[in-house]
Amino acid sequence: MVPLSWYVILSSVIFSIGLFGFLARRSLIMMFMSIELMLNSVNISLVAFSHYLQSMTGQILVFFVITVAAAEAAIGLAILIALYRNKPTVKVDEVNILKG
Amino acid sequence: MTIPQLFFAYFAISTVIMSILMITRKNPVHAVLWMLVLFVHIAALYLFLNAEFLAAIQMIIYAGAVLVLFLFVIMLLNLRKEEGERKYNTFWPVCAGISVIMVVFMLVILRKIEVIPPLGEYSIEKIHTEGSMMSVGKVLYTKYLLPFEIASFILLVAIIGAVILAKRRVE
Numbered sequence: 387m388v389p390l391s392w393y394v395i396l397s398s399v400i401f402s403i404g405l406f407g408f409l410a411r412r413s414l415i416m417m418f419m420s421i422e423l424m425l426n427s428v429n430i431s432l433v434a435f436s437h438y439l440q441s442m443t444g445q446i447l448v449f450f451v452i453t454v455a456a457a458e459a460a461i462g463l464a465i466l467i468a469l470y471r472n473k474p475t476v477k478v479d480e481v482n483i484l485k486g
Numbered sequence: 487m488t489i490p491q492l493f494f495a496y497f498a499i500s501t502v503i504m505s506i507l508m509i510t511r512k513n514p515v516h517a518v519l520w521m522l523v524l525f526v527h528i529a530a531l532y533l534f535l536n537a538e539f540l541a542a543i544q545m546i547i548y549a550g551a552v553l554v555l556f557l558f559v560i561m562l563l564n565l566r567k568e569e570g571e572r573k574y575n576t577f578w579p580v581c582a583g584i585s586v587i588m589v590v591f592m593l594v595i596l597r598k599i600e601v602i603p604p605l606g607e608y609s610i611e612k613i614h615t616e617g618s619m620m621s622v623g624k625v626l627y628t629k630y631l632l633p634f635e636i637a638s639f640i641l642l643v644a645i646i647g648a649v650i651l652a653k654r655r656v657e
Contacts, residue, residue, distance in 0.1 A: 387490065391599045405581075406585035409578075410581040411574065413565075415565075420509065429544075437537070440605040440610075446625055448537075449540075449543070449622075452547055453637040457644030459555055464649075464651035467562070479575065
């Protein structure tokens with residue numbers, strides 16, 4: 387039997403990798419992919435808790451997380467296309483129009 | 487180590503390695519392909535946790551829809567010419583430090599986590615007799631009906647918002 391803590395530790399390690407990618411990468415596409423990675427790590431821990439607590443609530447929450455992730459990917463990539471049309475770059479530190 | 491622990495060890499180690507590979511690729515297409523393999527492994531972890539329906543959903547929505555969307559946008563923007571530049575911010579060591587500190591804290595906190603006994607009614611036997619889909623559906627369409635409707639509304643907002651944002655303005 388695999389202990390619950392292994393799943394939770396795996397989930398937190400993947401979350402931290404996604405956090406590093408989100409903070410450190412310059413490309414906006416890679417930042418979106420890091421957000422997807424973080425959402426997936428949370429899903430792993432939710433499913434693990436659902437299994438070990440013998441309750442369905444965790445799996446239902448995963449549904450809503452997947453829904454929000456899909457909506458976020460669609461909106462985010464649309465913003466990326468709109469940004470690329472105005473200023474042909476996807477590097478976040480080159481988009482500094484608001485900087486006075 | 488028993489057989490389930492060996493399986494878990496394989497999936498855990500390969501998931502971590504693939505996410506590191508995914509984060510550090512320079513070409514976004516390679517990163518998307520690593521992410522595809524990663525999502526298949528995560529779906530296998532869901533199968534391991536008795537969530538067959540969620541594993542199927544993970545394959546269909548993430549590996550099928552979201553990654554294809556990412557690939558479409560990468561192809562559309564034609565990012566090849568930016569490959570020679572540097573990948574990371576100037577302050578990336580700080581970010582790495584934050585991540586490492588977070589991993590250490592989580593290891594210290596979560597090492598001893600346990601399940602406290604009042605368990606729910608969905609034991610493994612009940613899910614096996616009822617079927618994974620039926621047990622998910624029963625809870626989703628009774629107790630969580632209102633959040634389900636709100637989720638559909640979020641998807642509607644995403645459809646309209648994506649079209650409006652990405653549309654070219656015609657003067």
